[in-house]
Every structure is written in C-alpha cells, then in structure tokens.
Amino acid sequence: MCLAIPGKLIEVRDSGDDTVTGRVGTVDFHGSRMEVGLAFTPEATVGDWVLVHAGFTLSVLDEAEARETWQYLKEAQLVDEVPPMLSDTPADG
Amino acid sequence: MSDTTLQDICRQIAEASNLGRRINLMEVCGTHTVALFRSGVKSLMPANVRLVSGPGCPVCVTSQAYLDVACELAERPEVTVCTYGDMVRVPGRTGSLEQRRATGARVVVVYSARDAVKYAARHPDEQVVFLAVGFETTAPATAAAVLEAEQRKVDNFTVLPGHKLVMPAMRALLSAGDVPIDGFICPGHVSVVIGVNAYRPIVEEFGKPCTVAGFEPRQMLLAILSLVRQAAAGEARLENAYGVAVTDEGNAAARGFIDQVFKPANAVWRAMGTIPDSGLALRWGYEQFDAFARFGVTLGEDYEPEGCRCGEVIQGKVEPLECPLFGESCTPADPVGPCMVSSEGTCAAWYKYNRPRAGAGVAKR
Numbered sequence: 001m002c003l004a005i006p007g008k009l010i011e012v013r014d015s016g017d018d019t020v021t022g023r024v025g026t027v028d029f030h031g032s033r034m035e036v037g038l039a040f041t042p043e044a045t046v047g048d049w050v051l052v053h054a055g056f057t058l059s060v061l062d063e064a065e066a067r068e069t070w071q072y073l074k075e076a077q078l079v080d081e082v083p084p085m086l087s088d089t090p091a092d093g
Numbered sequence: 094m095s096d097t098t099l100q101d102i103c104r105q106i107a108e109a110s111n112l113g114r115r116i117n118l119m120e121v122c123g124t125h126t127v128a129l130f131r132s133g134v135k136s137l138m139p140a141n142v143r144l145v146s147g148p149g150c151p152v153c154v155t156s157q158a159y160l161d162v163a164c165e166l167a168e169r170p171e172v173t174v175c176t177y178g179d180m181v182r183v184p185g186r187t188g189s190l191e192q193r194r195a196t197g198a199r200v201v202v203v204y205s206a207r208d209a210v211k212y213a214a215r216h217p218d219e220q221v222v223f224l225a226v227g228f229e230t231t232a233p234a235t236a237a238a239v240l241e242a243e244q245r246k247v248d249n250f251t252v253l254p255g256h257k258l259v260m261p262a263m264r265a266l267l268s269a270g271d272v273p274i275d276g277f278i279c280p281g282h283v284s285v286v287i288g289v290n291a292y293r294p295i296v297e298e299f300g301k302p303c304t305v306a307g308f309e310p311r312q313m314l315l316a317i318l319s320l321v322r323q324a325a326a327g328e329a330r331l332e333n334a335y336g337v338a339v340t341d342e343g344n345a346a347a348r349g350f351i352d353q354v355f356k357p358a359n360a361v362w363r364a365m366g367t368i369p370d371s372g373l374a375l376r377w378g379y380e381q382f383d384a385f386a387r388f389g390v391t392l393g394e395d396y397e398p399e400g401c402r403c404g405e406v407i408q409g410k411v412e413p414l415e416c417p418l419f420g421e422s423c424t425p426a427d428p429v430g431p432c433m434v435s436s437e438g439t440c441a442a443w444y445k446y447n448r449p450r451a452g453a454g455v456a457k458r
C-alpha cells in the first residue's frame with residue numbers, strides 16, 4: 001500500500017472550483033494514464049517525472065532515475081496492478 | 094548497475110559482518126519485505142545477517158477490532174464502504190468485507206481517497222465511509238479528500254480513521270526491548286513524506302543506525318552494507334541511500350495537509366496494543382467526517398484470529414514458518430490472518446518466495 005510509482009506528468013490544469021486539491025494533472029505510466037492531484041508538489045510542471053501514490057504526486061524525480069525505477073518495479077513485479085484508471089470512475093461498480 | 098558491483102557489495106557485507114555474532118536488521122515497510130525476497134537480496138545475506146520484517150504492512154498492523162467495525166458498517170443498508178483493495182479479503186470475526194459484498198453489502202474498491210469523495214458526490218443517497226488506513230504515505234491523500242469533501246459540501250462522506258505513524262511504532266519496539274534490532278532499513282516512500290530527519294531520535298536516543306533505502310537491489314544492498322558496518326563498529330548514524338526521492342526534510346506540503354485535518358492520537362496496533370500518538374484523529378472542525386462519531390460505533394477489544402501469530406510476525410518476534418498454520422490451513426488462497434492476505438504481508442512473501450528453503454531458516458534461529 002505504500003508503494004509509489006513513477007510516471008510522467010503530461011498535462012496540468014486548474015481544477016477550477018476545487019481550490020483545495022489545487023492543481024490536478026494527468027500522469028502517463030507507460031501507456032496507462034491517470035488523473036492525479038498535484039497539491040503536494042506545487043513545483044511540478046508538464047514534462048516532469050513524478051512519484052505517484054494513492055492518486056497524488058509525492059515528489060518530482062530525475063528522469064533517468066525515474067525510468068530506471070519504473071523498469072525495476074516492473075521487472076520485479078512489484079507493480080502488480082497498473083494503477084487503475086482513469087476513467088475517473090473506478091469506484092462505480 | 095552491473096552484477097559485479099552487486100557481488101562486490103555482497104562481498105563487503107560478508108566481510109563487515111564477520112563478527113561471530115548475529116546482526117539483526119529490521120525493515121519497516123511491506124514493499125521492502127517483498128522486494129528483499131523478490132530481488133534475491135535476502136538469499137544473498139551471510140548466515141549471521143538476519144533481515145527481520147517489522148510492522149510495515151499497513152493492512153497487517155490494523156487491528157481486528159477496526160476490521161470488525163468496518164464490516165459492521167458495511168452491513169448497514171445506507172452505508173457504502175470504500176476501501177483500498179488490500180483490505181477486502183482480511184477475515185474479521187464474522188468474515189471479510191468481500192464476503193459481505195457477496196451477500197449484498199456495498200463495498201467499493203478505490204485507488205485513492207479522492208475516488209471515494211467522487212463516488213459520494215455521485216451517490217448522494219448513500220453514506221460513504223472511506224477506510225482511512227496506511228502510513229504517512231497514504232494519510233496526506235485522506236486529508237486532501239476530507240478537505241475536498243468539505244469544500245464541495247459532500248456531506249455523505251466520512252472516513253474511519255485508522256492511519257498509523259511509523260516512527261512511534263519503531264520507538265515502541267525498541268522500548269519494549271524484546272526483539273533484538275541492530276539497525277533499521279527505513280521505508281522508502283513513507284520517508285518521501287516524513288523525511289530522513291524524522292528518524293533522528295532512533296539514532297540519538299536508542300543508538301540504532303537508520304538508513305533510508307529505495308527498492309532496487311543496489312539501493313537495498315548499500316543500505317544493508319552501511320548498517321552492518323555501523324553495527325560492527327558500534328556506531329549509529331542517520332543515512333539516506335534513496336537520495337533520488339527522499340530529502341532530509343521530506344514533503345512539507347503533504348505533511349501540511351495531514352496537520353490541517355488530523356492530530357496525533359493514540360492508536361491500537363495489532364498485538365502491540367495502544368501506542369501513544371501513533372495514529373491520527375480528526376481535528377476539531379472536522380469531526381463531522383468521523384465515521385465513528387457519525388454512526389455511533391467504537392472499537393471493541395482487539396484479538397487475533399484463532400491460532401494466528403500475525404501479531405508476533407509483525408513485531409519480528411517469530412518468522413512465518415514458526416506459525417503452525419503457515420501453508421497448512423493458512424495460504425494466500427485461504428488466508429487466516431492479514432499477514433497472509435496482503436501482498437505486502439510477511440507471511441504472503443514467505444509463502445511466495447521462501448517455502449522450499451524455509452526449513453533451514455527456522456533451524457538457524
């Protein structure tokens with residue numbers, strides 16, 4: 001539950017009325033995309049590699065390191081589920 | 094990173110640990126537990142270097158009493174329980190959340206607390222209870238969800254506070270003094286939030302070296318080498334072998350969200366009892382989001398599933414193979430305790446990676 005996963009921030013937008021969670025963005029995890037809250041990384045900009053956990057970015061990473069980490073997590077099968085996404089309605093059963 | 098380098102680090106670990114005594118290093122992170130097995134690092138250790146799993150799996154440290162409250166709430170017709178997937182298969186006194194779902198209860202698996210708020214906004218006629226479990230990595234997301242619910246006036250959303258803080262548990266283990274620990278492999282992603290400096294008291298007050306590690310073999314081996322060397326020299330330092338993601342101060346913005354919504358509170362850990370200020374309760378002004386208060390429920394006495402030794406496993410007191418149920422009546426397909434349910438649980442990791450060689454592990458103790 002504490003595993004955070006690196007991905008690339010490909011889009012940032014203001015969440016409009018939602019000033020609490022602040023900006024939100026889309027992170028690409030090698031093909032699967034997910035909407036994430038950016039409240040904890042105000043410095044993150046489009047093109048950055050970020051560490052994502054439970055729908056929020058926790059830190060901005062160096063690209064080479066992020067790629068290497070992703071590779072390792074996949075090889076080691078520590079990412080057993082690609083973060084579910086993104087329909088934004090994962091909760092609708 | 095080349096294999097030679099890894100072999101080299103292993104050789105150095107072997108040299109440094111050649112002390113004629115056992116060195117016990119504890120990891121306090123379920124992802125480390127799995128990664129240490131999976132990467133083979135565990136099997137590369139010299140016989141006297143023991144890697145012990147501590148209370149690092151959020152599902153495993155959650156008390157049975159908490160799970161029973163979650164099940165009780167799920168049974169109410171108006172309630173929908175939203176939870177991270179790891180929680181649904183943990184057996185409570187009268188079955189798991191998954192079993193409740195099979196008989197008609199609404200139990201929805203979410204990836205983020207935000208998803209639970211969204212679900213609540215779309216289903217105003219349901220009372221949505223989010224199971225707020227996990228360590229400091231996960232707590233900021235819960236805090237942000239509560240703030241979002243407040244702002245959007247999603248008043249059918251509550252959380253069942255069950256978050257745990259890592260440091261107080263490490264402190265409690267050391268204070269109890271009944272588990273030998275020569276150093277800590279500190280969790281990678283919890284540390285992204287709390288920062289390396291958070292572990293300073295463990296180093297200064299208890300004289301135990303702490304090294305924050307990532308999850309790649311090289312990072313874990315370097316952390317182990319550093320800890321073994323310090324143990325050998327009788328030193329204790331605070332180190333960071335995961336500098337790419339973890340800073341000394343951690344993520345202050347994320348901690349700010351936690352502090353805005355939650356305050357430190359006593360929390361009940363599986364088998365470890367109540368540890369002072371080791372959990373998070375909603376602050377004044379946010380109590381309306383507390384599911385305990387809204388539904389008038391309380392935690393009962395904690396207990397262990399019959400015959401299960403998870404409580405000792407998460408404290409590093411016994412290894413899974415010492416549990417008579419391991420691999421017999423308790424398997425990942427039909428788990429008795431949370432340590433076998435969660436993919437990060439110590440028993441599940443041993444079952445998956447260490448069954449054949451397991452006898453040797455026990456004999457060594």
Ligand code: SF4
Binds near residue numbers: 401419440
């Ligand atoms: S093997 Fe099963 S019953 Fe035994 S401690 Fe682990 S989870 Fe509990």
